[in-house]
Amino acid sequence: EILLEVKDLSAVIAESKQQILKGVNLSVYEGEVHVVMGKNGSGKSTFAKVGGAEVLVGHPDYEVTGGSIVFKGENVLDMDPEERSLAGLFMSFQSPIEIPGVSNIDFLQMAYNARRRKLGQPELSPIEWMAVGCVSGGQQLVVVVGAGVWCLFYGYISPKLELVNMKVDFLNRNVNEGFSGGERKRNEIFQLAVLGADLAILDEIDSGLDVDALRDVAKAVNGILTAKNSVLMITHYHRLLEYVKPTYVHIMEGGRIVETGKDSVAKRIEREGYNAIPAA
Ligand code: ADP
Ligand code: MG
Ligand code: MG
Numbered sequence: 001e002i003l004l005e006v007k008d009l010s011a012v013i014a015e016s017k018q019q020i021l022k023g024v025n026l027s028v029y030e031g032e033v034h035v036v037m038g039k040n041g042s043g044k045s046t047f048a049k050v051g052g053a054e055v056l057v058g059h060p061d062y063e064v065t066g067g068s069i070v071f072k073g074e075n076v077l078d079m080d081p082e083e084r085s086l087a088g089l090f091m092s093f094q095s096p097i098e099i100p101g102v103s104n105i106d107f108l109q110m111a112y113n114a115r116r117r118k119l120g121q122p123e124l125s126p127i128e129w130m131a132v133g134c135v136s137g138g139q140q141l142v143v144v145v146g147a148g149v150w151c152l153f154y155g156y157i158s159p160k161l162e163l164v165n166m167k168v169d170f171l172n173r174n175v176n177e178g179f180s181g182g183e184r185k186r187n188e189i190f191q192l193a194v195l196g197a198d199l200a201i202l203d204e205i206d207s208g209l210d211v212d213a214l215r216d217v218a219k220a221v222n223g224i225l226t227a228k229n230s231v232l233m234i235t236h237y238h239r240l241l242e243y244v245k246p247t248y249v250h251i252m253e254g255g256r257i258v259e260t261g262k263d264s265v266a267k268r269i270e271r272e273g274y275n276a277i278p279a280a
Contacts, residue, residue: 001029002027003028003030003071003230004028004069004232005026006024006025006027006067007025007070008025009024009064009066009067010023010064010066010067011046011062012063017063020062022043022254022256023066024047024255024256024257026250028199028230030198030228031227031230032247033230033247033248034232034247034248035240035241035248035250036233036235036251036252036257037235037238037250037251037266038253040236042253042255043254043256044234044252045203048091049062049203050064071084071087071088076089082114086114088197088199089197089201090199091200091203099175102175103171103172103173104170104187108194112194156194157194161190163189163190164187164189164216166186166190170187182209182213185213186217186220188205189205189217192224193223197229199231199232200224200230200231200232201231202231202234203234204234205217205240206235206236206239207235214243218240218242218243222243233246238266238267238269238270241266245263246263248260248261248262249263249265251265251269259277
């Protein structure tokens, strides 16, 4: 089944009216891994932002001037970032925000509850939040959080922490505060794993990562993939594709997708550079 359909998407920078996206077409079906590559300034991040979250409410940097984005039958361009996220669209940011005073675990609990409300399921109270782990999880874990002692939903969260190779104390740190580049990326994927999403758009998921972090992040992406959900990853490098097998590789150039193919497209780019692609 189709998850995302982007048709002839055009967008300009709101202030200058400079056109950045010049008719992007892309379809993502359930269970697919899409990789968008392209040289610096080709429009990849703009596409991710427009598709993922940022274009309408709160981020008036870009204006859509034509085309459409439909996610699970709904017009994404009518939805604000929170609605998009609740609908099952996950967006990563090249520079994720810090949220002072809010711990990772609190943030996840809020986001998880918001998603449950959207799905018509009751929220989990802190007590139930604990119980999820105790009932479903096997192992329990007691962590001191401020004054209280919480049995975290360990059975649920523990494999996800393992997936990104993070320690438990990570949960008590404030969201993104003082995180290294690698930790931010790991945290992003961790959030994605906990919250779940039908489609995750991951911009420059591999930027600033050392080899180990890249492998962990790539493994984690593999770990969250099912027959039902999909990812769209944006990258400059072929390196990531040593770990994650794409269904399709797209080359973006001059605000358009100028070529779509299999892994061999990325291999050719690696060999010959972006000069080998046809001009937009
Ligand atoms: P990529 O992610 O492929 O490197 P971007 O989408 O970030 O490319 O940028 C595409 C082009 O649009 C670049 O020339 C960039 O300078 C320009 N651009 C993107 N966002 C803005 C903005 N908010 N203001 C001005 N120029 C922008
Ligand atoms: Mg860039
Ligand atoms: Mg970019």
